[in-house]
Amino acid sequence: MDHPRSKSGSSANGRSAPIGRRRLLKIGGAALTLAAAGLPRRAAAQKSGGTVTFASTALPPSLEPHMQGLDIWQRRKPLLYENLVWIDHALEPKPGLAERWEQKSPTEYVFYLRRGVRFHSGKEMDAEDVKYTYERVRDPKVSPGASDLAYVSRIEAVDKYTVRFVLSAPVATFLVNLGGKYNGVIPKDAGGDGKVLLTTAVGTGPFALDSFDPSRRLALKRHAQYWGAQKPLLDAIVFQAIPDESSIVAGLRTGQITLAEFSSALSFQVARSVPTLEAIQAPSTRWVVLDLAGDQEPTSKLEVRQAIALAIDRAAILQIAGSGLGQRLGVLPPGLKGWALPWQELPNQQRDVAKARQLLQKAGYTGRVSMKIRNIVGFPALAAALPVIVDNLKEAGIDVTVETVDGGVWIKDWIVPQSPPTMNDWGGYVDPDQAFHRHFHSAPGGRDFRRWKNKAADELMDSGRVTLDRARRKLLYDQLQRMLAEDPITIPLYSPDLLYVRQKSLKGFQPHSTGFYYGLRFASLES
Amino acid sequence: MAEGRTARWLVRRPLLAAAGLTLAGLVLAGVLAPLVAPYSPTRVDAGHVFSRPGGGHLFGTDRFGRDLLSRVVFGIRVSLGIAGAAIAIALLAGGTLGLLAGLGRAADQALGRLMDVFFAFPPILLAIGIAAVLGAGPGTAVVAIAVVYAPLFFRVVRGSVLAESAQAYVEAAEALGRGRLGILFRHVLPNIISPIVIQTAVCLSYGILIESALSYLGVGVQPPTPSWGAILNEGKEFLMLAPWVSLFPGAAIMLAVLSLNVLGDGLRDALDPRAEMR
């Protein structure tokens, strides 16, 4: 059992034995009994082809491809919608709906489309559809992703299978953003008045929409006319929202669920111990973070920010809140391969309460300091880190009041922006520009919602965006990471691993570090 | 009632005595929580995560290694405090309005219609709605519960006032030229204390239940503050791994509500002779 901190030998009283393997095996035993009793085992009984029932705690309220930023939607979107390029498992842009492209100059790209790509409606995809799609995403009145394509000055349909993009400046992240989360090619004029695509879907992806019950159930069926050389193997995928993860564990045990994604490491551990199931654990590009407020007392003072960073026991948070199933990180998660600096190389990473107290005094605080930390409803991993933070900070002389708000409140304050220090959860990025520019660059380029107002950092982000040479870019972002560790306006806590549990019959599901379910395209069922 | 009689009356009702003692014990433990609780309720201890009940941690520990007994004891303050404050407000507001309804037919009609609107909502839904508007927190829970139960006090007081208004002493006071308001507060109120007291005991138990339901649904008291419902909310994620985290606070809720119910029954017997069923 992976509670390294709770070995019974370390217990003060000797009686407080931790949950042991025996207990977990007992749960597995219950599963065997159930299987023997012949309860429904829909998934396991099916041959290749077949239906995968994929359970998770939440499903998106709508299917709109260009307007909705929710992660629970973005993860599923690649199954329905595709782009000119896709981001492969090494996080590199690879040909998608475009079979190849040429960079004619630093600011001009020409894409040659695949022929015979069919939408789910049966219509063939052509250059007009591509132009329409990216024009739609580029419209700030339509898509929150517009800022990713803000530097695109012109899109031309050269002929039926050729599209030209002209940029206003050289941009290092153009291709990566093209494959990014807000896009997705739809037929020309399919967007309509904006209402149609909330509950229907017409893409080119390996699966087509079968039925959709918002926030509860999303059923997909194989797209028979899919362009890829390798056709999707599964007949259907049914995403089912089951809000309670212990019910998901039970459903996996009885075989009602084929595959499940867990947000709680505790439930994952219970499911993993069932002998009929297989666990999949992979590093992600997500991370849990405490974002501070640069213009509100006391975190407006640099020393206080550093003191908080030093007071927090990140190893304990990973252990307790993440059950140890994740990675420590400095500024960027290790999942962002090739960009993230190891935390050991950065300042303010190891707990040092004495130094934290000194810094508070230096900041002019002689008595106890009080601050507010905001918690957003519905993120168990964030809530689980809070008690540790509150306790850690108390030791350093900071009294925390926790304020729990609904996502709507948080976003409202974010738009202003005026949010207090907040527990957050970021990720799904494939490039440091995506991770930094939007969130840390001051307006109008980014939104700097933490009110960091750091001009030097702005310059680094600007250079990073237009520097095409990879090695030189890396140096710029190394510098930015050091700057963020030195002045921690945001305090990354840990990067949780992606946690899936599957029936043994499900083969070939490869996790993608963004958390997107590209892997289901090649998954199959064996009886 | 003379002391000797009270004692004898209680001896014949061991349940009632037990309920009274339990409540007094809970309140005392809550007031003296820092002395009673063996640990701080928010102290994280990574070395003792999910300890089973017994030994150094009588009720075990949770995922943060926090002592559950201490959390339940400090939870008394929060849970009973919220319920008590809320019912006090509900009593004051609902009771006053109920008395005012005795001013005349117009006041009665207007207030009655207004209260009907609140009665049309199932209590927990109204509380969830109010909590959503005000944002989660202990103050919110107080307001939500108060709004839900004020109409109940209104109804009880109004009913008693109407019944009492027909009594001879009211007519006599009116004949003497006393103001309606003065009569209501000076003469009627003292005579309708019994039903109000009974209603208060019953509503306190509802208040505790609603507070725990709100916190359980995540719209009441927020972690790491320990209220019984909030502990249950945290515990539901690892119900299978550490059932004790859900067991003890739930038992505490039941104990408190049970005592209040028994007390309410006893009060009814004592104060309302017609209801005595022996």
Place this chain on the structure above:
Amino acid sequence: MRAYLLQRLAAMGLTLFGVSLLVFAMVRLIPGTVVEQLLGQAAMASPEVVGSFRRFFGLDQPWHVQYGAWLAGLLRGDLGVSWLSGRPVLALFLERLPVSAELAVLSVGWSLLIGIPLGTASAVWRGGLRDGLIRVGATVGLSMPAFWQGALLILLFSFYLGWMPALTWVSFSESPLANLAIMALPAFTLGTATAAMITRMARSSMLDVLGREYVRTARAKGVAERRVTFHHALRNALIPVVTVAGVQLGYIVGGIVVVEDVFTLPGVGRLLLDAIFQRDYPVVQGVILLLAAAFMALNLLVDLLYTLIDPRLRRG
């Protein structure tokens, strides 16, 4: 009688109008709108998107205009359309109603089934140990938080006994057995407090009747005690019990929200909670209005029933 009914219906209409105002204002006072829910974290990237979405849902209109539009729809019998799924609110409600209705009926059913015999027995055994046990049991049943009881039952059955019903909803018509397996624990949980209430009511009502003249007369005539209890007393004692059951059915509506959450059942309660969290105003408003109407109609029905059963009340 007709005048009384008309008067009650008019009062109901007035109350519903009040409820509509209250719920309309309440959902709009909850911070955040459906727009942020749809856009997610990304909303901050572009205030223009937020603006166009707000116009799209008519959220940029002043409140009285929005309310007027909703009320106009209501008067035409149109509850509006869900902002997230685009489906009519009434259709969504009717789709979920069978789950909640079944839950309500089953829980009231079992609480009557257990409450009446226990209450009757308790009255017959009055003062004895068995009476004491039943009364304590009933008080305990009244004191258990439903969500806690539900969680313990889930723990007991799925973990210790290894029993687990289907996770996805199966309607009674699809498979009665699977359906009842899903419903058993939720109905038991939801009905516990009601069963306790009915036990207490049945007991006191039975005691009341047993003390009446005609029962004593029957006894004096030498009618067997068993016959006195079941033939003469019980029938009369049941009247107030049925009334209590009716009133309880109304209060169960509140319990449904909690129990559906604990057992993750796709009923009206879930629909409502989800809609509140997603700020789907038309669904929240419509469902609450329908629930309030049902709640009041039920109260009216119980009152009428009472008037019919007990003619003395008709004059009042």
